Amino acid sequence: MPEVHELVKNLADKYGRKRENLLHILQGIVEQERYLSDVALTEVARELDLSAAQVYGTATFYSFLDTEPRGKYVIRICRTITCDMKGKNQIIQAIEDSLKIKLGETTQNKKFTLLETNCMGWCHEGPAMLINDQAYTNLTVEKAIEIIEDYGSK
């Protein structure tokens, strides 16, 4: 995987090779690849002179640092109480039907992954979701599907 090797090296050049730079580098990889592969993690460990266990242990602590393959667009639906009260289950159901995947799964074309996440700070405009970094609020079933379809045609 020469690209991953290159990516890790570039990020280490950019942020530094100390332990305190580890999260920056892991975040940088996720931004590009959407997840941290075993190859990427061991590459980071080698580049920063840490043990693979230290890198893996740190990565798996954080819910946004995925260690399983994810789609190009990661959809995270807020599951905390207000979004729950405002109907997040209907939104999930509609997206599941539209993308033909279940919660936690990735579409075959590797375009979408559907996940739940804890409170993301949009309780006054729930239900809410993130697609990668972008937040979408005041969702209805129709609005959610429209947004997903927009991403699908990108």
Added chain:
Amino acid sequence: MTYNKLKRIDLIFQEDSECPKVLEKTFGKSNDKIINDILESGLKGRGGAGFPTGLKWKFASEESADERFVICNADEGEPGTFKDREILFRVPNKVFSGMAVCAKVIGAKKGYIYLRGEYRFLLPQLQKALDVFHREIKDLLDFEIFIQMGSGAYICGEESALFESMEGKRGEPRNKPPYPTVAGFKDKPTVINNVETLVYAYMICKHGPMGFRELGTSDSRGSKVFSLSGDTPIPGIYELELGMSLNHFVEEFGDGDTKAVQVGGAAGFCVPRKMFNDTIIGFEGVPTGGSMKVFNSSRSMYNVLHNYLEFFEEESCGQCTPCRVGCQQLIKGIEAVKKGEQKASYLDQLMKLSETMKMASKCGLGQSVANSFSSIVENFREEMIY
């Protein structure tokens, strides 16, 4: 019982183009004078814990060290809280200015904003505002602010977990003491303040301590930004004078059928209708980092509690047993009672468990699970059973 009437305030979100001028004037004062002004204002931390801000600054300034840091805690993760995002979106220069005053007082050359990963979309505009700010203060103070992103871990809002995360590690809370003002980020004296606290600190420097002190009550000076959600016709962000009764709050913001208000998020307290009149919102009553969730009579409090417990179970860092195992057992326990697999009296055993978690957990997460657990189970016991 004395309380203030509900009063809307407009301080935090006022746009301010005079930050550099105010900073120049403030930097002309001695550090002692600035600390005294903050102390005199009565400002307490707005993240929820309520430690006097002036004391934090004073303690950090008195430590001998070759390096010190000021950190803005923007890891706003408490369910129902979203005010810091709005503050950073609308008046970031006031947040930076608060950090700069703190840096001057404690002698920090570097500051950090730890921004939760869910708010990453704010990053480009925040960085732009920061670049402008750096240009504006370059002749005033040797101080630079960096933004560090979180990656979706609620526990990193706990200050010592936040330091661990900034050091590139798992966000596991440390033992205290030492406190951050003695050994924080990189084990150096560190002041860590909530976003809102820093803005108030700046505004106290601008307007003097008295204007702030005149608002609120003797235990809860000033105003506070509230994040309102749930069963309300007008959800959103409101700056209000501290010390109002929950009754006044519900009259203003409820939908006429309010059964309970969760004050302070999942880590806070659930107040039932019968106690609205006797509950003051402030440090002498029910404190809050700003989260106010309103529930009307159509809501199942069992579902509310179950949702909170799921949240805690997932966000527990797993480091200490009372919190890690306690959260799992509380969920299993209320599910068993609901299904009739356990007697109703089993709830009392679960209450004892939550008390144990309060005493034995290492950090605020495990310690505060009992707040919502006991206040919901005590007040809505029949909803837990039937």
